[in-house]
Structure formats: structure tokens, C-alpha cells
Amino acid sequence: MPTSLATLESWVDEVASRTRPEQVTWCDGSDDEYSQLVRQMLQSGDLSELNQDTYPNCYLHLSDPSDVARVEHLTFVCTDNADDAGPNNNWLSPADGHERIDALFDGCMQGRTMYVIPYCMGPIDSPYSRCGVEITDSPYVVVNMKLMTRMGAAALQRIEREGKFVKGLHSTGDLDPEKRLIMHFPDELSIKSIGSGYGGNALLGKKCHALRIASYQARAEGWLAEHMLIVGVENPQGETHYIACALPSACGKTNLAMLIPPASMPGWKIWTLGDDIAWLHLDDAGQLRAINPESGYFGVVPGTNEATNKNAYDMIRHDAIFTNVARTADNEPWWENKGVGEPVTDWQGRPYDKANGKAAHPNSRFTVAAGNNPSYSKLAEAPAGVPISAIVFGGRRKELAPLVYQARNWRHGVLVGAGVASETTSANIGEVGVVRRDPMAMKPFCGYNFADYWAHWLSFAGRTETLPGVFHVNWFRQDENGRFLWPGFGENLRVLKWILDRCNGRAEAVETAIGYLPRVEDLDIDGLDINRSDLETLTSINARQWQVEIEAIGEYLASYGDRLPAELRDELQIVADKLAHGSVNTADS
Ligand code: OXD
Numbered sequence: 018m019p020t021s022l023a024t025l026e027s028w029v030d031e032v033a034s035r036t037r038p039e040q041v042t043w044c045d046g047s048d049d050e051y052s053q054l055v056r057q058m059l060q061s062g063d064l065s066e067l068n069q070d071t072y073p074n075c076y077l078h079l080s081d082p083s084d085v086a087r088v089e090h091l092t093f094v095c096t097d098n099a100d101d102a103g104p105n106n107n108w109l110s111p112a113d114g115h116e117r118i119d120a121l122f123d124g125c126m127q128g129r130t131m132y133v134i135p136y137c138m139g140p141i142d143s144p145y146s147r148c149g150v151e152i153t154d155s156p157y158v159v160v161n162m163k164l165m166t167r168m169g170a171a172a173l174q175r176i177e178r179e180g181k182f183v184k185g186l187h188s189t190g191d192l193d194p195e196k197r198l199i200m201h202f203p204d205e206l207s208i209k210s211i212g213s214g215y216g217g218n219a220l221l222g223k224k225c226h227a228l229r230i231a232s233y234q235a236r237a238e239g240w241l242a243e244h245m246l247i248v249g250v251e252n253p254q255g256e257t258h259y260i261a262c263a264l265p266s267a268c269g270k271t272n273l274a275m276l277i278p279p280a281s282m283p284g285w286k287i288w289t290l291g292d293d294i295a296w297l298h299l300d301d302a303g304q305l306r307a308i309n310p311e312s313g314y315f316g317v318v319p320g321t322n323e324a325t326n327k328n329a330y331d332m333i334r335h336d337a338i339f340t341n342v343a344r345t346a347d348n349e350p351w352w353e354n355k356g357v358g359e360p361v362t363d364w365q366g367r368p369y370d371k372a373n374g375k376a377a378h379p380n381s382r383f384t385v386a387a388g389n390n391p392s393y394s395k396l397a398e399a400p401a402g403v404p405i406s407a408i409v410f411g412g413r414r415k416e417l418a419p420l421v422y423q424a425r426n427w428r429h430g431v432l433v434g435a436g437v438a439s440e441t442t443s444a445n446i447g448e449v450g451v452v453r454r455d456p457m458a459m460k461p462f463c464g465y466n467f468a469d470y471w472a473h474w475l476s477f478a479g480r481t482e483t484l485p486g487v488f489h490v491n492w493f494r495q496d497e498n499g500r501f502l503w504p505g506f507g508e509n510l511r512v513l514k515w516i517l518d519r520c521n522g523r524a525e526a527v528e529t530a531i532g533y534l535p536r537v538e539d540l541d542i543d544g545l546d547i548n549r550s551d552l553e554t555l556t557s558i559n560a561r562q563w564q565v566e567i568e569a570i571g572e573y574l575a576s577y578g579d580r581l582p583a584e585l586r587d588e589l590q591i592v593a594d595k596l597a598h599g600s601v602n603t604a605d606s
């Protein structure tokens with residue numbers, strides 16, 4: 018289905034003449050196309066069938082062992098001025114960026130099919146949605162894009178109507194890590210990625226478009242593109258309120274987005290809008306609204322089981338693509354903490370041997386369409402999105418950060434977001450378990466200078482009177498023996514309940530130097546088996562440790578130099594003063 022849009026046609030021709038594919042296929046996004054590509058990959062060995070009785074339409078892909086995560090050190094933002102990309106990005110000038118990557122694309126698709134994938138991020142008829150076209154030589158990317166985005170004929174129609182789209186060029190190249198690069202050219206609305214077939218590096222609608230390019234566009238256009246899940250929380254009275262929550266990669270966004278309320282909280286329901294990315298706009302009445310630009314989930318598999326996330330466990334039992342998990346003797350997928358079965362072959366397809374490490378790769382993934390999720394919210398398709406009552410930041414911190422606290426106001430909330438730090442996980446190549454600054458959980462994804470990004474966040478205070486409350490959560494607090502103090506998973510609903518009650522003026526808190534904290538009695542712990550002293554640790558702060566933290570945040574913010582908004586520095590000083598003067602424990606409601 019070639020196109021009436023001349024700019025699209027000429028770009029496709031130009032790419033084909035550089036990459037020299039054997040043929041060019043325009044993807045229409047149909048179910049037939051999906052099935053045909055699956056058949057082709059079963060033949061080529063790119064996919065293999067899992068047990069079709071117990072896992073109907075489920076397939077396994079094993080990637081090259083060197084290609085199992087995002088590669089932040091090979092990811093660049095190319096702007097004319099290095100300061101526009103900021104210290105938070107690797108930078109090259111657009112000319113140098115193109116030159117370096119284009120050489121790798123020369124002839125890289127010889128003997129391969131080049132697929133052209135028109136896609137729409139967000140509901141097809143939403144004014145908040147944005148479109149793109151990904152060109153790729155990977156059929157695995159095409160089938161994943163089908164599950165993750167609204168792709169094909171309807172997206173192409175919108176692109177032809179609007180005449181504007183993000184150009185994403187991807188090739189797996191020869192998967193040589195030395196020839197792997199992911200480049201963003203935000204002023205040209207374009208992305209080039211080569212040498213990797215892994216999700217975040219290759220499914221260009223996701224991190225590259227919906228976060229890096231979109232955040233850049235959002236700043237110019239007055240909205241926000243964030244690394245946030247969107248969830249609706251329905252109380253027993255039938256009222257639903259929506260929360261957008263930013264957590265770093267592999268910190269449980271998918272679990273929180275499809276949480277199952279504990280049996281001791283009857284009448285509560287959770288509705289999933291999205292598990293990874295939120296696009297936030299102020300509507301005409303000044304209400305912040307969110308859409309999820311994606312329409313599927315690319316989630317971390319290990320740890321998913323009936324107890325931790327039954328919704329996810331059920332939704333990946335059919336029509337799912339697994340990447341880098343192990344297999345059982347019954348040809349079922351297997352991963353650590355699945356709770357049933359035994360691995361027979363590991364994520365590299367070798368006979369399973371403990372000496373080789375984990376059976377499933379710690380960053381192994383599932384891809385499924387959002388509609389598979391039993392808690393999927395119909396409002397995920399609403400063109401106007403949903404109104405957001407609370408913004409929640411969080412990180413994986415074994416000490417320091419309490420279970421939950423609320424920022425005093427929006428400006429303080431921006432500081433809370435800018436101060437997010439978390440222990441690293443296997444979602445990116447690199448050391449795991451070290452604390453790093455990850456402002457708004459956007460460190461790997463903000464397509465421009467963080468200092469300008471914080472200024473953009475701060476600017477929302479001047480645009481409306483009715484901004485959501487801002488909170489910080491930490492599910493990962495441990496004692497000195499490494500025992501988790503909070504049970505997490507479904508029980509996190511108790512924290513969401515306090516958050517929403519605060520937004521609706523229904524819950525009490527104590528004012529501390531870092532913000533409002535619940536007292537133990539302010540949390541609904543009915544039916545929860547937890548000891549009082551753990552709860553007290555979870556709801557208190559250590560002023561000395563916080564002074565050290567505030568100093569570290571100050572040093573980090575100072576690395577952004579003169580571009581750092583003064584308001585953020587002032588806000589930090591307010592917290593430092595409150596800590597120094599021992600301002601804690603003022604009852605407040
Ligand atoms: C992801 C990530 O895959 O954040 O969502 O790494």
C-alpha cells in the first residue's frame with residue numbers, strides 16, 4: 018500500500034537506495050500479515066513455537082546473547098548545540114551523527130526484506146496522539162510493533178492527512194556490539210538505530226519516539242512525555258481516580274499498573290491504562306489529562322506469577338511473544354519465580370545448567386497486546402485520555418526513602434521528581450544494584466537538557482490552579498539483613514488509597530522536612546500481616562541520612578550549571594533549612 022504522501026515515498030526510496038534490500042513491504046497491520054510473519058519466522062528459526070495447548074499462539078525468540086538490553090552508552094541525542102542535549106545525554110552534532118551512523122546503513126539490508134511500518138502512538142482519533150513510520154529489516158520488530166502500537170492502514174491514513182511523522186530507521190545490521198548505535202535527531206523528528214534487535218533499541222515507537230523525541234516535542238508544544246504508568250483506582254463506592262506514576266526501569270511499573278487488590282480490601286478495583294509511558298496535557302479547563310501512547314506491554318518476565326501479578330500471568334498465557342526465557346520439558350516458557358515447572362533449556366537455548374547462571378535472562382520480556390490484560394481500562398482508547406489526580410515518583414531504595422510521602426506543592430514536587438535515585442537493574446547493559454540519579458525515572462529517556470526539562474515542569478504551576486498532588490513511593494525498603502519491610506504487590510493499593518485520600522482531602526498526615534508523611538494510623542492496614550516496628554520504620558525519616566541525601570541532590574543539580582532553574586535551588590534550600598532546624602512532626606490534615 019504505497020502512499021500518496023510524497024515526503025514519505027521519497028524517504029522510503031532514499032532509505033532503500035542506501036540499504037539495498039531485496040524487497041520492500043508496506044505493513045498494513047492486519048492479523049493475516051501478523052500470522053504470515055510468524056509462519057515465516059518459525060521457518061527461519063527467529064521464533065519457535067511454545068506449547069500450543071497450554072500457551073496458544075505463544076512464541077519464543079532468543080536474541081543474540083550480546084543483545085539483551087538497552088544500551089545507554091551507545092544512545093545519542095544530536096542537536097546543533099551540545100547544551101540543548103545536556104549532560105544527561107550523549108551528544109553529537111546532527112552532521113556528525115548522520116555521518117557516523119549512515120556509513121553502517123550502507124548496503125545493510127542486502128538479501129533482506131525492508132518493512133515500512135506506519136504507526137500511531139495513542140488512540141487513532143486522539144488530538145494528543147502522534148504518528149511515525151518505522152523502517153526495519155526485522156520481522157520480529159514488525160510483529161512486536163503490531164502488539165505494541167496502532168500500526169498499519171489507519172495510521173497511514175492519519176499520516177497522509179497530517180503530512181507530519183517521526184521517521185525511524187532501524188536495521189539489526191550484523192548485531193555486532195561494536196557497530197551498534199541509537200541516534201536521535203529531534204529537530205528533524207528522526208531516529209536511526211542499528212546493530213540491535215532488542216526492544217528499547219529496536220521498537221522505535223517506544224523509548225526513542227514516545228519518550229526521547231516526544232519529550233523534546235512536548236516541551237515546544239506545552240505538554241509532557243513521561244516514563245509513567247497510568248492506573249485507575251476504583252473505590253467500593255464506585256468512584257475511579259487516576260494516577261500517573263514514574264518508576265525507573267524494572268521497578269514494578271507493570272505490576273502496579275495491573276495490581277490485584279488484596280482479599281482484605283473488598284470492593285476495590287484497578288483499571289490499567291498503561292504500564293510504561295504517559296503523555297500528559299492540560300485541557301481547556303486546566304485539568305491534567307493522560308493518554309498511553311502504546312497499545313501493548315513489553316514487560317519483564319522473571320518474578321511474574323499467580324501471587325505477584327495474576328493479571329500479567331494470565332494475559333501472557335495466549336497470543337504473547339516471549340524473548341529470552343527458558344523452556345520446560347513440556348515446551349512451556351519458564352522463568353525464575355514462575356512458581357511451576359522446571360527449566361530444561363536456558364535463554365540461550367542450551368541445556369539448562371545452574372553453572373551457567375539463571376535459566377531465563379533477568380531482562381527477559383513478554384510482548385502482548387494491551388487488550389489481553391483482564392484489568393484493561395476501556396478509557397485507554399478514549400481520545401481525551403483520563404484526568405490525573407496524583408503524580409507519583411519512586412525508586413528502588415533499600416534505605417532512606419520512606420514508603421510514601423507527599424510534596425508540599427507542585428514546585429516541591431518537581432524537586433522530589435528531580436531527586437529520584439534508584440538502584441540500577443538489568444534493563445540496561447551495565448552494573449546492577451548501584452544507586453544512580455534517575456530524575457523523574459527519565460535519565461535514559463529525556464531527549465533534552467534536564468535543566469530545561471525541570472524548567473518546563475515548573476512552568477505548569479503558572480498555567481493552571483488545579484495541578485495534581487505529587488508523591489514519592491518506595492516499595493523496596495530493607496532491614497539490615499536484606500529483608501523487605503513492605504510486602505508490595507497488591508498491598509501497594511493501601512498506599513494508593515492514602516495518596517488519593519490526600520488528594521481528596523480525606524486523609525491525615527504529618528508534616529516533615531521532606532514533605533507530608535502518613536502516620537501508621539493514617540494507612541489502611543486492615544487485614545495486613547505486618548509488624549508495627551516495620552511500619553514505623555516505613556513511615557519515618559532519618560534526618561541525618563536526609564541531610565546527606567539533600568547535599569548529594571544539590572551536587573547533582575549543580576552539575577547542570579547556570580541552566581538549572583533558580584526555583585529548584587530555592588526549593589532545595591527550603592528542605593535543607595527544615596532539616597537543619599529539625600522541623601518534623603506537625604500534625605496536619
Ligand atoms: C522498558 C525500560 O523496557 O524502561 O520499559 O527499560
Ligand code: MN
Nearest residue numbers: 244266267293
Ligand atoms: Mn520503561
